Amino acid sequence: ETGVTQSPTHLIKTRGQQVTLRCSSQSGHNTVSWYQQALGQGPQFIFQYYREEENGRGNFPPRFSGLQFPNYSSELNVNALELDDSALYLCASSLDGLNNSPLHFGNGTRLTVT
Amino acid sequence: QKEVEQDPGPLSVPEGAIVSLNCTYSNSAFQYFMWYRQYSRKGPELLMYTYSSGNKEDGRFTAQVDKSSKYISLFIRDSQPSDSATYLCAMSRGNQFYFGTGTSLTVIP
Numbered sequence: 209e210t211g212v213t214q215s216p217t218h219l220i221k222t223r224g225q226q227v228t229l230r231c232s233s234q235s236g237h238n239t240v241s242w243y244q245q246a247l248g249q250g251p252q253f254i255f256q257y258y259r260e261e262e263n264g265r266g267n268f269p270p271r272f273s274g275l276q277f278p279n280y281s282s283e284l285n286v287n288a289l290e291l292d293d294s295a296l297y298l299c300a301s302s303l304d305g306l307n308n309s310p311l312h313f314g315n316g317t318r319l320t321v322t
Numbered sequence: 323q324k325e326v327e328q329d330p331g332p333l334s335v336p337e338g339a340i341v342s343l344n345c346t347y348s349n350s351a352f353q354y355f356m357w358y359r360q361y362s363r364k365g366p367e368l369l370m371y372t373y374s375s376g377n378k379e380d381g382r383f384t385a386q387v388d389k390s391s392k393y394i395s396l397f398i399r400d401s402q403p404s405d406s407a408t409y410l411c412a413m414s415r416g417n418q419f420y421f422g423t424g425t426s427l428t429v430i431p
Binding site: 212241243248249250251252253256263264266298300310311312313314315316 | 326328330354356358363364365366367368371410412416417418419420421422423424
């Protein structure tokens with residue numbers, strides 16, 4: 209069974225730039241969620257994608273956007289980066305967009321905005 | 323007030339000790355309750371997943387849910403140095419999961 213993989217593992221960007229993070233879901237899972245984890249904090253829900261459509265969104269501005277592809281992989285895009293966007297970005301896959309289906313996380317992308 | 327409260331610790335125990343980790347929550351709409359373990363520079367790993375009030379055991383781990391008190395616990399028996407990590411409680415409402423801030427645990431050999 210292949211787990212959730214994310215790329216890149218680390219990234220350094222300048223304020224105002226744009227970034228794209230990538231995620232491949234665990235085999236058999238067709239739902240992808242993205243979370244932001246600031247240092248010393250728990251993960252915060254950004255949004256979920258199911259069947260290539262956004263299926264719920266947390267309290268994040270529109271400059272956070274995403275895509276899901278037919279093979280269930282996903283991208284997180286962040287425009288106009290701010291210093292506070294520095295965090296660990298976690299992708300999690302789950303089964304069939306089912307409510308409450310447990311999340312299985314990748315190891316994240318560490319984004320630093322300078 | 324945060325929806326999920328968790329004492330960040332840090333917690334330090336000798337090897338073999340019983341560890342108790344706790345979270346409280348405010349929203350009675352939460353349906354499912356989970357514990358994740360997160361090692362440094364890694365993503366969270368699912369340890370326990372439960373729905374109803376009561377206890378659920380898996381090896382050295384026991385998850386306890388008390389919905390009437392809005393309180394969940396994770397007990398680790400015979401703790402090992404490899405248990406040293408941050409433990410995150412999580413609870414779900416629909417397709418959104420809400421996490422505690424995590425408790426940092428160190429098990430000293």
